[in-house]
Amino acid sequence: MQDIYDLIKNVESIYDSNTSFTVLKDFERVLDELDLYVYENWAEGELCQGPKIERHWVTCSFMWPRDKMPDPMGGKRLIDYDCKVFFKKDHLIQPRKIESPDDYRPGTKKGKLDRKPIWVVTIQMPKSLVADIFTGYAEEHEFITQPAVAAKAPELEAQPADQAAAASPEGEVI
Numbered sequence: 001m002q003d004i005y006d007l008i009k010n011v012e013s014i015y016d017s018n019t020s021f022t023v024l025k026d027f028e029r030v031l032d033e034l035d036l037y038v039y040e041n042w043a044e045g046e047l048c049q050g051p052k053i054e055r056h057w058v059t060c061s062f063m064w065p066r067d068k069m070p071d072p073m074g075g076k077r078l079i080d081y082d083c084k085v086f087f088k089k090d091h092l093i094q095p096r097k098i099e100s101p102d103d104y105r106p107g108t109k110k111g112k113l114d115r116k117p118i119w120v121v122t123i124q125m126p127k128s129l130v131a132d133i134f135t136g137y138a139e140e141h142e143f144i145t146q147p148a149v150a151a152k153a154p155e156l157e158a159q160p161a162d163q164a165a166a167a168s169p170e171g172e173v174i
Contacts, residue, residue, distance in 0.1 A: 078123060096112045
């Protein structure tokens with residue numbers, strides 16, 4: 001069961017750590033390079049746990065509303081690249097928006113908690129895949145950002161008209 005409070009703490013910990021933020025960007029770059037976002041609903045997922053960095057693996061969990069399940073063919077595409085993908089039904093606990101006195105928890109001024117059904121997809125990705133994609137990205141970026149060298153124009157021979165214009169004084173009509 002996921003709690004909105006835990007999700008917020010996870011996002012705060014990512015922003016507090018440069019390493020986690022960099023690994024998460026690299027993780028997302030791999031998903032993008034493997035064209036995962038062309039499959040239905042994959043682009044709409046939200047991070048709920050991770051990145052958990054281990055010796056050989058990077059693991060992240062994403063969530064979707066139950067009625068917007070990501071296409072399992074996208075998960076199959078990741079499996080082809082030695083990733084491990086786990087789909088799980090779960091619930092997200094969120095405070096209810098207060099619109100009437102019945103929306104308060106008894107004895108408090110806080111909203112009641114509602115359980116919303118979600119899908120949680122956990123992706124365990126090999127670090128070697130992340131490194132390979134990042135290396136290719138860095139090489140491509142380095143190739144694009146190198147400054148272009150302007151080629152020197154060859155010296156042109158003087159034409160007869162240029163010689164005549166240089167020889168005649170200004171204001172004189174030939």
